[in-house]
Structures are given as C-alpha cells and as structure tokens.
Amino acid sequence: MVFQNRRLTRSAEVQEAVKNIILQRGLVAGDPLPTEAELMDTLGIGRNSVREALKSLQAVGIVDIRHGFGMFVGRMSFNGLVDELAFHGRMDLRSHLSDLIEIRELLECGLVELLIERGCEDRETALVIERMEAEARVGPVSPETDKLFHEVLYRPLGNPLVGSLLGAFWDVYHQLRDTLGTPDEGPVVVAKKHRDIYEAVMAGDRVAAVAAMRAHFDGVRNRLKRLEDIPRPT
Secondary structure (H helix, E strand, O other): OHHHHHHHHHHHHHHHHHHHHHHHOOOOOOOEOOOHHHHHHHHOOOHHHHHHHHHHHHHOOOEEEEOOOEEEEOOOOOHHHHHHHHHHHHHOHHHHHHHHHHHHHHHHHHHHHHHHHHOOOOOOHHHHHHHHHHHHHHOOOOHHHHHHHHHHHOHHHOOHHHHHHHHHHHHHHHHHHHHHOOOOOOHHHHHHHHHHHHHHHHHOOHHHHHHHHHHHHHHHHHHHHHHHOOOOOO
C-alpha cells in the first residue's frame, strides 16, 4: 500500500512538471509537446513514469496523443463530464436528468439576458431557424439542428466555454432522451418555441426572452414529470 501511494504521488509530480513545461514555454492548444525522450531527459525520470503521467493528462484533455504523429497540447473538452453524467443518468434517470435540465435552463435564461445586455448582433441564428422550420414541415426537427440553434445563438458572446459547456449538457440529454418517452410537442411547436426565443432576443425584450426560454423547457419538464409518476422498481 505504501508503494502504491508513493507511485501516485510520483505520477502527480510528473503531471505537474509536464503542465509547468507547457506553461513556461507558452504552448497553446494544438502545439506539439516534447517527445517522451525529451521529457525523460528534462525531468530526469524513466519512460514508464513519463508514460503514466501522459496517460493521466490525456484522460483530462491536457495532452493529446496521436499515434504515429506525436503528442500535442490538448484542446479543452467536456467529454469526460459527458460520459460521467450520462452514466449516472442511466443509474437514476429521473433525479440526474432533472438536475441537469434545471442547470441548463438557468444557464440559458442568464445567457439570453446577457445577449440583450451586450446588444450582440446575430446573422446566423435566423438561418438555423429557417432550417428548423423546413424540417418541421416534413417531419421531426433533427437533433443536429436543435443543437446548432443553441450553439449559434450564443456565438456572438465570443465565449467558447459557453458552447462547450452547453454542448456537453446537450450531448448527455441526447444520450438519455429516448428513455423519456414520446415528446408532447410536435415539430412545428418545437420550431416556433425556438423562433420565440430568437425574436425576443433580437427585440431586446428580457422578460419575453426568459419566458420563451422557460417555455422551451416545458416539454422536457413534462416528460420528466411522466417519469416521476411511474413507480420506482422495488
């Protein structure tokens, strides 16, 4: 046990050393990292210690290892968060998905207000809505179009974390949504609710924008309510 604890401490130290190299050299996402041999020489450690640390850093997105090409500074990703939330969602769908939807709704209500506060110009969302409405006339709105609406709507804020975080929440929901049962709203209604959000934002009406966003989440809440009415297995 003592040996295992020493290994964990050593691996953590190597990870911190690699992160310090990235910071000290001013590397950014996508930049090549030193080779394993260079890290071994710089840090004065063996190959196994380097590889163990790099695998741990790869797991959290700090390092991107491309076999046959080399090692690079990783790009920020919420993939680990998506996998963890989706897994726990399957364990307790009602509780975890309800919490997830609540957080996403609060976040998006705040974001539409921020869009209005900053007076952000938008030239793309209208095109996404037209695509959504065209899909709704012949069938369901595609998940890709639904996701694109929320991605493009907040793009004028110029904050890449917004798109990444909302995309993570959306990916978890998309993995679990089939277990919620049939949607209560038809495609035309879905498209209209998205247009209501967009038009309220463009009109600079905070109250209407937040109300439209909350109405957008009503359908999901209703599907979750149906789940709550189903007795839990004993």
